[in-house]
Amino acid sequence: MDDRIAALARRVQDDPFFLASALKGYARSEGLDERGLAAALSCPIETLVKLALCRRPRPAPPVFREDVDRIATRFGVRADALAEIVRHADALAGMRRGDADERGLLMAARDRDEPTAADATDRQTTDEPR
């Protein structure tokens, strides 16, 4: 793989459409470098770029396994390890979304519960005798 392909693989690391995002999420959570990630998949480091530019397996169970097997067969990686990596990354992404939703709810609740300085000013103005 040439430099441009490697650069493109880096570019799509945060794009959930591509497998690169799952590989990155898993490696980060497990504290793995490229060598460690390649070892987890039982493949050469050079294969990681090719994997990164594959579409991320579709999440629905019947097609998930089909996609994983297709990728694993093509590049000679361990299908069970690849499936685990993607599921792990999916779970991490789900937790991040959950955290964000929770933070959003808390902030919304705080907005309702805690009056702002402007509210206080408004109240003072309203309370003043006419």
Next chain:
Amino acid sequence: MAIVPGVPPPANEGRAIWERLCADDPTATLDLAAGYLDSLSDWLIRRNPRLHPHDCVTAAEDAILAVAKNPSTYQPELQTLSAYLRISASGDLKNILHSERRHAVRRVDLEAVELSPKLGKYLWDQEADPATVLERDDEESLALAMARALPKGVQEGLNAVDARVLELMGSGERKTAAYAHVLGLDDRPLEVQRREVKRVKDRLKKRLERARDGDG
């Protein structure tokens, strides 16, 4: 698939990659990128020697990612995948340059002296000005918009000759002879060729404009 660096895959291989994309083969996105990124980037760099190569590579990436994610935007009946990607990447390059132009305009407030109209002539190569580059190829932008925005019903109404003319417009071809050849006018006088070529190109442009109006 045998990948030859700098050379796009043959049309039939391009079509096969596209069919795999449509069939949700998860490895097809890699083959699309591996097959076209180099040749598309090199083509844009050759065609835009005054622009920064990085912008050209980014535009090539954008075009490839767009097809990877939405393969149905490409209509194989109209042109080869390589031709479509060239048109798409040219449009993406324009978008990048427009964006850079906007950034440059914003910088005017902060760097008024450097970019002021009075001093600008000492600092800018007018031909290299992205704005100039952007304006110089209106036909290509029309063809790009046609390829991307024309409703399917209108696209289906195009005959093979129209599609080939659009492809030439999209590839930046300007020679009347190239269009005359497609239109079967090789043996006609030059004046007739020019008139007929203009008529066909105008008709296609109008068709695009009508389609845009209909969409909007």
